[in-house]
Ligand SMILES: Cc1cc2nc3c(=O)[nH]c(=O)nc-3n(C[C@H](O)[C@H](O)[C@H](O)COP(=O)(O)OP(=O)(O)OC[C@H]3O[C@@H](n4cnc5c(N)ncnc54)[C@H](O)[C@@H]3O)c2cc1C
């Protein structure tokens with residue numbers, strides 16, 4: 001390598017700086033690791049240490065590196081290259097900005113009242129807060145997601161649990177938030193449905209700025225049960241799907257399209273003194289042996305549909321049993337229903353002697369779209385039809401994910417970009433809530449990494465987007481899906497969002513590809 005001589009003429013210096021920046025740009029990746037870029041053009045990663053530190057980095061970037069964009073990063077629990085724009089970007093990691101403070105809660109507060117509140121910083125994860133609250137007799141209720149996900153990341157991207165009866169958007173539990181705007185100033189936005197700033201901040205895609213702190217509602221800790229039954233496919237496709245979900249605190253369906261079965265999982269509270277059991281759920285961890293077996297079988301399924309058929313058969317069998325252990329003894333729990341503390345049963349985490357499946361190289365593609373729940377039967381029958389069209393050609397398609405196709409639900413919640421908003425110009429009835437079709441599929445570790453009959457997955461996505469009012473989950477879809485589904489979003493809400501975006505971030509330093517696709521720049 002040539003070292004530039006000290007006598008480099010001055011006019012060349014900026015060019016050299018530019019070259020250095022470009023030459024060192026690298027990829028940032030998702031939780032799945034280095035083969036899974038979330039950003040393509042990262043200049044540097046800053047491990048933030050505090051809210052003030054994040055604001056200082058934004059300010060210094062504005063003054064010294066005005067050509068760089070900035071994006072926050074939580075735990076990388078997203079699927080595709082949609083975190084950043086393709087322009088050079090500084091990543092600000094929030095992991096170490098994780099204080100929990102100002103808990104205002106007493107166990108005497110009724111479970112069903114407005115509850116108490118707590119402030120968490122951007123990087124606090126669900127399990128960190130759950131542990132903190134459980135020790136103090138509190139919980140966040142049902143506005144939660146998977147364990148190792150940050151509050152900043154989940155609020156930004158409109159993450160949610162599955163419930164029609166209870167508020168289930170994480171943002172629905174937020175009372176106020178502090179956002180570091182495009183000038184590096186901290187702005188507080190307080191819940192107020194008449195305020196466009198709140199309606200934009202509620203699901204902001206990180207485009208207003210870095211969510212630095214959020215104030216959350218908290219409730220009394222409760223014990224809950226988890227129950228699961230197996231149903232024939234026709235009983236769901238022709239059944240009262242709304243009626244299967246709405247009565248419970250949280251409920252969902254898992255679809256096994258090859259076996260033509262569903263699992264119906266539902267949860268609700270029980271009196272705390274009614275059970276000594278302390279069930280702990282595990283959705284994502286496996287032993288090394290299981291991981292190797294699954295990987296071998298599913299990789300062969302890239303070419304051999306019989307392997308996928310066998311895999312679905314095995315997964316359905318395993319998923320019929322409780323994926324829970326007794327927390328106090330670490331013993332497997334054999335029978336439904338399972339009881340335990342709110343967070344342990346609703347989410348849980350990893351078993352102490354296992355690792356998350358992705359740490360063994362098991363990765364997935366996914367697609368998630370939300371539809372008005374009033375169209376649940378019609379949408380699911382359309383998907384069935386697409387599976388049957390393949391069968392007619394002699395091609396058997398299956399679910400290649402350990403928990404099948406995940407069918408979730410959402411209570412209506414009003415904001416501009418959320419998956420479960422309503423009063424939209426599409427004329428669809430979103431007022432009863434939404435059904436989400438979340439279709440994860442195994443990503444082969446071999447060859448070109450394409451799936452068996454790859455085009456089927458694109459056909460499912462395109463058909464649903466073109467034939468139904470539907471909205472994408474903001475971290476579980478490809479750029480192509482965002483581009484194709486943008487036509488289904490309410491243009492008035494997009495316009496109002498954009499106006500707030502321009503006030504918060506006039507220079508567009510937080511810009512990313514999703515915002516570009518939605519026409520915000
Ligand atoms: C195994 C698994 C299970 C999941 N379960 C659910 C689920 O049950 N329900 C659901 O809805 N989703 C679920 N998700 C998706 C997940 O909730 C979202 O992808 C979430 O955004 C990830 O948060 P994170 O902390 O990992 O952020 P990252 O993945 O690091 O970032 C995601 C996006 O948010 C932005 N961002 C992150 N932090 C901030 C911040 N402080 N301010 C502004 N923008 C920010 C990033 O720039 C990026 O665009 C799951 C994902 C995985 C991998």
Ligand SMILES: *[C@@H]1O[C@H](CO)[C@@H](O)[C@H](O)[C@H]1NC(C)=O
Pocket residue numbers: 045046047093
């Ligand atoms: C930031 O922290 C992560 C995790 O601790 C570490 O892997 C990474 O090297 C750190 N990056 C920088 C730039 O310090």
Ligand SMILES: *[C@@H]1O[C@H](CO)[C@@H](O)[C@H](O)[C@H]1NC(C)=O
Pocket residue numbers: 074075076148350356
């Ligand atoms: C959470 O995610 C981080 C990556 O950001 C990882 O290092 C850590 O091991 C994960 N924790 C658990 C409990 O999975």
Ligand SMILES: *[C@@H]1O[C@H](CO)[C@@H](O)[C@H](O)[C@H]1NC(C)=O
Pocket residue numbers: 025040041086087088
């Ligand atoms: C990064 O951004 C620069 C400047 O816009 C561009 O020339 C380059 O092609 C980008 N690199 C990637 C990998 O996108």
Ligand SMILES: *[C@@H]1O[C@H](CO)[C@@H](O)[C@H](O)[C@H]1NC(C)=O
Pocket residue numbers: 193414423
């Ligand atoms: C939705 O529309 C109805 C009927 O026009 C109206 O009464 C209601 O206030 C609207 N809700 C929101 C949150 O905009």
